[in-house]
Amino acid sequence: MSQHGPSRPRTIHEPVSIAIVASLYNNTYVQGLLDAGCEEINEIAPNASITVYRVPGAFEIPVCAEMVLRHSLPDVLIAFGVIIRGATEHGDLVGASVTDALQRMAVAHCTPVVHEVLLVSSEEQARERCLGESINRGTEAGRVAVQMISLFNKMRASFAGETGLEDA
Numbered sequence: 001m002s003q004h005g006p007s008r009p010r011t012i013h014e015p016v017s018i019a020i021v022a023s024l025y026n027n028t029y030v031q032g033l034l035d036a037g038c039e040e041i042n043e044i045a046p047n048a049s050i051t052v053y054r055v056p057g058a059f060e061i062p063v064c065a066e067m068v069l070r071h072s073l074p075d076v077l078i079a080f081g082v083i084i085r086g087a088t089e090h091g092d093l094v095g096a097s098v099t100d101a102l103q104r105m106a107v108a109h110c111t112p113v114v115h116e117v118l119l120v121s122s123e124e125q126a127r128e129r130c131l132g133e134s135i136n137r138g139t140e141a142g143r144v145a146v147q148m149i150s151l152f153n154k155m156r157a158s159f160a161g162e163t164g165l166e167d168a
Helices: 027-044 058-071 091-108 124-131 137-159
Strands: 017-023 048-055 076-084 111-120
Touching: 017 027, 017 058, 017 137, 027 048, 027 076, 027 111, 027 137, 048 058, 048 091, 058 076, 058 091, 058 111, 076 091, 076 124, 076 137, 091 111, 111 124, 111 137, 124 137
Parallel strands: 017 048, 017 076, 076 111
Antiparallel strands: none
């Protein structure tokens, strides 16, 4: 497991819209991701408007995310969920389905979708990634979200002929 996540980006002060779709299943772990992600966003994007949508489980994340992307047009969407592998392949199937759906909608809507629907093998792995301070994936998701907002803003400006992408 990599211990090197994304570094903290520069603070952005412009108003931005961030949507988060988070599963209620395995809520202790998902809440850890959500809390850490929101805390990080509030630190590095203090004027961000964060809207959280809670869904029953990971499988429901894509349909809610699609609805959000179609109707509220956020600058970025973060998906939080935790799938713990069991005795069958159900978790792997759900994980693959969610991953594929999130990637497809990011491309279709040309909107960054930060994928933090974790597929883990044990509760210990879930604790490390969701409740730990050193590698909390929620913190990483917050950083990636802000990095992608900054990158997309620079790209839009560049495409409009205003500036280059040197600092992207």
